[in-house]
Structures are given as C-alpha cells and as structure tokens.
Amino acid sequence: MTAGTDVHLAYNDLVTLVQRIFVKNGASEHNARILSENCASCERDGSLSHGVFRIPGYISSLNSGWVDGQAVPEVEDCGPAFVRINANGGFTQPAFMAGRPLLIEKVKASGVAILAIRRSHHFSALWPDVEPFADEGLVAFSVVNSMACVVPHGGNKAVFGTNPIAFASPREGAAPFVFDQASSAIAHGDVQIAARAGHDLKPGMGVDRDGEPTTDPKAILDGGALLPFGGHKGNSIALMVEILGAALTGGYFSGEFDWSGHKGAQTPFTGQFFVVIDPERGGNNTFAHRVAEICDLVLEAGQDRLPGDRRHATRAKAATAGIPLSAQNYQMLTALAKA
Amino acid sequence: MTAGTDVHLAYNDLVTLVQRIFVKNGASEHNARILSENCASCERDGSLSHGVFRIPGYISSLNSGWVDGQAVPEVEDCGPAFVRINANGGFTQPAFMAGRPLLIEKVKASGVAILAIRRSHHFSALWPDVEPFADEGLVAFSVVNSMACVVPHGGNKAVFGTNPIAFASPREGAAPFVFDQASSAIAHGDVQIAARAGHDLKPGMGVDRDGEPTTDPKAILDGGALLPFGGHKGNSIALMVEILGAALTGGYFSGEFDWSGHKGAQTPFTGQFFVVIDPERGGNNTFAHRVAEICDLVLEAGQDRLPGDRRHATRAKAATAGIPLSAQNYQMLTALAKA
Numbered sequence: 001m002t003a004g005t006d007v008h009l010a011y012n013d014l015v016t017l018v019q020r021i022f023v024k025n026g027a028s029e030h031n032a033r034i035l036s037e038n039c040a041s042c043e044r045d046g047s048l049s050h051g052v053f054r055i056p057g058y059i060s061s062l063n064s065g066w067v068d069g070q071a072v073p074e075v076e077d078c079g080p081a082f083v084r085i086n087a088n089g090g091f092t093q094p095a096f097m098a099g100r101p102l103l104i105e106k107v108k109a110s111g112v113a114i115l116a117i118r119r120s121h122h123f124s125a126l127w128p129d130v131e132p133f134a135d136e137g138l139v140a141f142s143v144v145n146s147m148a149c150v151v152p153h154g155g156n157k158a159v160f161g162t163n164p165i166a167f168a169s170p171r172e173g174a175a176p177f178v179f180d181q182a183s184s185a186i187a188h189g190d191v192q193i194a195a196r197a198g199h200d201l202k203p204g205m206g207v208d209r210d211g212e213p214t215t216d217p218k219a220i221l222d223g224g225a226l227l228p229f230g231g232h233k234g235n236s237i238a239l240m241v242e243i244l245g246a247a248l249t250g251g252y253f254s255g256e257f258d259w260s261g262h263k264g265a266q267t268p269f270t271g272q273f274f275v276v277i278d279p280e281r282g283g284n285n286t287f288a289h290r291v292a293e294i295c296d297l298v299l300e301a302g303q304d305r306l307p308g309d310r311r312h313a314t315r316a317k318a319a320t321a322g323i324p325l326s327a328q329n330y331q332m333l334t335a336l337a338k339a
Numbered sequence: 340m341t342a343g344t345d346v347h348l349a350y351n352d353l354v355t356l357v358q359r360i361f362v363k364n365g366a367s368e369h370n371a372r373i374l375s376e377n378c379a380s381c382e383r384d385g386s387l388s389h390g391v392f393r394i395p396g397y398i399s400s401l402n403s404g405w406v407d408g409q410a411v412p413e414v415e416d417c418g419p420a421f422v423r424i425n426a427n428g429g430f431t432q433p434a435f436m437a438g439r440p441l442l443i444e445k446v447k448a449s450g451v452a453i454l455a456i457r458r459s460h461h462f463s464a465l466w467p468d469v470e471p472f473a474d475e476g477l478v479a480f481s482v483v484n485s486m487a488c489v490v491p492h493g494g495n496k497a498v499f500g501t502n503p504i505a506f507a508s509p510r511e512g513a514a515p516f517v518f519d520q521a522s523s524a525i526a527h528g529d530v531q532i533a534a535r536a537g538h539d540l541k542p543g544m545g546v547d548r549d550g551e552p553t554t555d556p557k558a559i560l561d562g563g564a565l566l567p568f569g570g571h572k573g574n575s576i577a578l579m580v581e582i583l584g585a586a587l588t589g590g591y592f593s594g595e596f597d598w599s600g601h602k603g604a605q606t607p608f609t610g611q612f613f614v615v616i617d618p619e620r621g622g623n624n625t626f627a628h629r630v631a632e633i634c635d636l637v638l639e640a641g642q643d644r645l646p647g648d649r650r651h652a653t654r655a656k657a658a659t660a661g662i663p664l665s666a667q668n669y670q671m672l673t674a675l676a677k678a
Contacts, residue, residue: 076621078450078620078621078622079448079449079450079620079621080419080420080448080449080450081419081420081449081450081451081452082449082450082451082617082620082621084620084621084623109418109419110418110419110420110421110449111417111418111419111420111421111452111453112420112421112451112452112453112614113420113450113451114450114451114616114620116621116623139582139583139587151640151641152637152640152641152642153642154641154642154643155637155640155641155642156640156641157639157640157641158640159633159636159637159640167575167579169582169586177578177582179575179579181571181572181575211641229569229570229572229573230568230569230570230572230573231568231569232520232646233520233568233569233573234568234569234572235642236506236518236520236646237576239516239633239634239637239645240506240518242633243478243508243516243630243633244478246629246633247508247618247626247629247630247632247633248478248616248618248623248626249623250623250625253629253632253633253636255636275451275614275616277453277587277614278421279586279587281417281418281421281423281453282415282417282418282421282423282455283417284423284455284587284588284589286589287586287587290585290586290592291582291586293586293592294498294578294581294582294585294586294592295578297498297592297594298491298494298498298578300496301490301491301494301495301496301497301498302490302491302493302494302495302496302550303491303492303493303494303574304493306578307571307575
C-alpha cells in the first residue's frame with residue numbers, strides 16, 4: 001500500500017485491529033472487544049466523529065488512569081422491570097452488555113423495563129446502544145449526560161453536557177427508525193471547524209465567556225459555551241437528561257465530576273438511562289407496520305430523509321465494498337496496534 | 340356583582356360549576372367531574388388556554404357527536420408492567436383515571452410501567468396528567484399526538500399535531516419539576532394573536548400554503564402550517580410522539596382521523612402514552628435531593644425560572660385569593676350551567 005491510498009477493511013478486520021489497540025492500552029480482552037465493535041460500527045456507518053477519530057481520546061483517557069479498562073461491572077436485579085448497573089469506573093458499553101440479557105428478559109416478561117447505569121464513561125454515539133433493540137422488535141429510548149459545556153437557556157454558566165437522547169423503533173419493511181441527537185444547538189466539533197474556516201455561526205448556537213450570545217465560534221471556544229437546541233424547549237430536554245442520566249441512575253451530573261488529577265482524561269464520568277418497551281404487548285400486533293406508515297407519510301410530505309437513513313445506506317455500501325479508511329488513519333491504527 | 344368586576348372562585352366551586360356544564364352537554368356525572376377538575380386546575384394555575392377558555396370547544400365537540408361524554412373506558416391488564424385502555428371514543432382523562440390505580444400498583448411492584456390509551460380525545464394540557472405522579476414520588480413521562488397542523492422539517496404538508504411531551508419529577512423541598520411543551524415551534528393561539536395584532540413572527544415558526552417558510556401569521560393561518568421547534572431535532576421528537584402516542588397505543592395518527600361527519604368537532608381523536616418510573620427502585624434514595632441540586636444549579640447559572648414555577652406560584656396565590664375569572668367568563672359559565 002502506498003501512502004495516500006484509501007484502504008477498505010472488512011468489519012471484523014477493523015474490530016480485531018481496534019481491539020488490539022484497546023488491549024495494548026490497558027483494557028481487558030473482553031472490554032476491548034465490546035469497545036472495538038462499537039467503534040468499528042460507527043466508522044462503518046459513516047458516524048465518523050465517534051469512529052476511529054476517537055481512538056487517541058480513548059487511549060489518552062485510559063493512560064491517564066481516569067477510566068478503568070479492566071472494570072468488571074456489577075449487575076443488580078431490582079425487581080420485575082428494573083436493572084441497575086455499577087460500571088465501577090469503566091466504559092458504559094461493557095456494563096450495558098453485561099446487563100442487556102437481563103434487561104431483555106424483563107422487557108419480555110413485563111412489557112417494559114429500565115436499565116440504569118452509573119459510574120460509567122460514555123465516549124461514543126448512542127445509536128449503537130438503542131438500534132439493536134429495534135432489530136429485536138423492541139422500542140428503546142436512552143439518554144446519557146456528559147460534561148458541562150452547555151449553558152441553560154437564559155443563563156451564563158455551563159451546567160449541561162451535550163446530553164444526547166436516542167430512540168429506536170422497529171419499522172416494517174425497512175431498517176429501524178432511529179434518531180440520536182444532542183440537546184445542544186450544535187456539536188463542539190462543528191464549532192471548531194467554523195473557527196478554523198473563519199466563518200460565523202448562525203445565531204442561537206452559543207455564548208461567549210461573559211454569557212452573552214455570540215455568532216463568533218472563537219468566542220465560544222475561548223471560555224464560552226454552547227446553547228441548548230430550540231431555546232427553552234431544548235433546555236427542558238437537556239435538564240431531563242441530567243435527571244434521568246445522573247439523578248436517577250446514581251451517577252454524576254455533567255458539571256460535577258473532577259478529573260483534575262488525571263492529565264489527558266477526556267471521557268465524561270456520568271450515567272446512562274434506558275427504557276425498553278415491548279410495543280406489541282397486549283395484542284397491538286400492527287406496531288411495526290404503523291411505524292412504517294407514519295415514516296412514509298413524513299417522506300411523502302417532502303422531508304428528504306429520516307434520521308438514520310444515511311447511516312443505513314453507508315452501512316449497506318460498507319457491507320460489499322468494505323469500510324473505507326484514509327491511508328493516514330489506517331497507518332495510525334496499525335502503528336498503535338504494534339506499539 | 341356588577342358587569343366588568345372580576346370574580347374569585349374557590350377551586351371546588353369552579354369544579355362544581357364546570358361539572359354542571361359538562362353534564363348539561365351530555366357527559367356522565369363521573370366523566371364530567373374528572374373533566375371539570377382538569378379544567379379548573381388549568382384555570383387555577385394560570386394555564387388559561389386550557390382552562391375555561393376551552394369550554395365552548397368542549398361543548399361544540401360533545402354536541403357534534405364526535406366525542407362520547409358517556410364513554411366507559413375498558414382497562415386491560417397486559418402483564419406486570421403494562422396497561423392498555425380503550426377509551427371508547429370518550430375523553431382521555433376519564434380513561435386515564437380508570438387505569439391510574441392499576442398503573443401505580445404495577446410501578447410500585449415492578450419499578451416502571453406503561454399506560455397506553457387509545458380511541459381517546461385529549462383537549463387539555465398534559466401537566467395535569469403527569470404532575471400528580473411526582474407528588475407521589477414517581478417520575479412520569481407522557482406524550483399525546485393531536486391533529487395535523489405541523490409540517491415535517493423540510494416538508495410542505497402537515498403530518499404532525501402540536502404533539503406535546505410532558506415530564507414530571509419529584510424535587511426535594513419544592514414543587515415537582517414539571518415541563519409540558521408542544522413539539523411545534525409556536526402554539527396556534529399565538530399565531531392567531533400575532534395575526535390580529537398585525538405583526539410578523541420570528542423566522543422558523545411556520546410555512547405558507549405552498550410549504551414555503553413565512554413570517555406572516557396570516558399566511559400560516561390561510562392554508563399554511565406550523566413547523567417543529569428546533570429544526571430537525573424537534574422534528575424527530577414530533578415523529579416519536581406519533582409513534583408512541585398512536586402506533587404504540589393503537590390510536591390514530593394526527594392526520595388520520597375523519598371528523599367530517601361531525602360539524603363542530605374540535606377534539607383530536609388519537610392516543611396517549613405514559614411511562615411512569617419508581618426512581619428510588621434499587622436503593623437510590625437520594626433521587627429527589629439530587630433533582631433539587633440540579634434545578635438549583637440551573638437557577639444559579641442565571642436561568643430566571645424553571646418550567647412549571649410560574650404555574651406553581653399562580654396556584655399558591657389562588658389557594659388564598661381564589662381563582663380569578665373575568666366577569667365575562669363567569670357570566671358565560673353561569674349561563675351555560677343554567678341553560
């Protein structure tokens with residue numbers, strides 16, 4: 001392979017490569033496998049900000065001692081429809097996978113169940129967590145709080161994280177309907193891109209260090225903060241995410257954890273909340289058909305695509321052509337796996 | 340009482356007065372009681388667009404034969420954590436009250452439970468449905484779809500209703516944290532007020548009859564439609580409300596029911612979805628304290644008030660001074676109760 005040439009990897013090959021990197025940086029084989037499947041899924045689906053791009057951040061956080069790559073989660077059975085997990089300072093995904101079978105068992109027995117994870121680090125997208133439930137015919141809703149970078153609507157000090165919410169539902173004759181969206185008006189990465197390109201943002205995206213509204217991306221990055229999407233309504237959702245993701249799980253709020261003793265730490269140490277529903281409980285066996293109907297109505301009304309559709313198209317392409325990686329990224333991965 | 344003088348009524352007196360109106364227009368005593376408590380609560384809390392203001396719409400809908408004031412809901416026990424209700428063409432609130440004890444029993448036994456109501460008319464706010472759960476130490480989330488008046492983001496034909504979502508949580512040392520917000524960028528009533536006053540709306544509120552963005556409130560009212568709040572993110576929430584409120588409950592979508600044979604009908608005939616959680620399940624007994632902490636952090640960051648705070652202040656005032664009604668409204672009510 002010559003420098004500059006793109007590489008295409010099969011999903012399993014990318015998983016294996018990334019897993020070696022996690023293990024070399026202190027993760028257990030088991031945890032590394034789960035994290036690498038998550039990372040490779042994001043890269044495969046074109047969800048690039050949560051794919052290979054994140055590897056240096058994962059490594060830096062592991063090496064700082066802030067996150068425990070060997071953590072063994074503790075699953076607590078809290079009744080017919082409630083599971084709690086103490087992730088013990090590790091990443092969320094291994095904790096989630098440890099509790100997932102019990103969660104699904106409870107959903108099937110009861111009609112709905114909660115999974116509340118605490119003392120966990122989430123450094124990826126949420127859609128990989130919720131979409132597989134929809135593949136099994138279930139409806140899933142999840143939220144995770146993160147690290148303080150969003151001021152409350154009308155406020156001047158960051159309290160909320162970007163606080164994503166995600167939802168997945170089966171959809172007859174198509175890939176599941178899935179959305180995964182931050183409660184902030186814009187992603188931090190997009191502010192950085194605008195600052196580098198030297199152009200202004202639309203109004204309503206952020207505030208400067210004095211809490212005053214600004215369209216200057218540099219003012220947001222220089223001690224300022226983001227705003228919630230959609231004014232006071234997005235603000236309510238961001239606050240709900242703190243309540244469900246932290247207060248209800250027993251985790252930290254987005255502005256509460258202290259990583260000052262861990263130079264290089266990048267991962268928010270909070271909690272994650274799930275509610276998973278059996279939508280056909282009680283005999284409503286047309287559910288997935290009805291979801292397809294409402295999605296079709298939205299497309300017929302002129303919306304160009306549904307959230308998730310682009311990811312599913314990218315995934316389909318990767319299934320035949322492989323997952324495209326720049327030569328630079330591929331070389332980074334192989335170097336890290338050998339190091 | 341002379342014309343033009345405001346009247347102050349005790350809550351129970353307003354309930355009794357409104358109940359008589361519902362009964363005179365075909366509701367059963369039982370259903371009328373529940374509806375009048377809802378209506379009086381909205382008036383008491385200053386939630387005026389869902390208070391006495393709605394009485395003519397209730398009457399018109401009842402008299403059109405579109406909604407059955409005598410409906411007896413059927414409660415279906417669908418397992419340890421799932422209740423379904425067929426409202427049989429009546430208002431949602433009597434159906435909800437019929438299933439509420441079983442729902443709470445299941446939440447306490449299981450940790451969480453779903454209530455899915457179908458074939459129901461919701462013509463009020465959502466906060467009266469969710470807030471009482473928080474008073475009992477539970478967390479509640481509810482959505483209801485309504486009637487098509489919101490175009491999908493990027494689309495040109497109304498598919499969604501205003502599709503409110505509501506959330507309530509206990510909060511130590513204070514009234515519960517409650518929000519109840521439409522998924523549309525603006526309420527229809529506010530568009531009407533702007534049209535009457537002759538001033539433009541902010542961009543992003545609606546489209547004209549051709550689906551083109553407009554700031555002219557008259558163009559929105561003249562065959563146009565509203566937009567979701569917050570662009571594509573609010574759009575996803577509006578679509579989630581259709582999925583939970585209609586597909587999951589077995590009710591109609593917002594653009595699906597046909598009231599053309601019922602002149603005067605005003606109430607959307609859809610479904611309503613609840614998930615209610617015991618937040619201290621599994622030993623997390625600091626929940627309400629933690630909610631108070633995050634609410635305090637938001638206020639300390641400069642937000643002037645939390646959603647629901649103004650309502651609670653108005654309610655406290657009404658508890659001593661009575662519920663204020665304009666002379667015009669009071670005369671309307673007494674005339675309707677005698678008619």
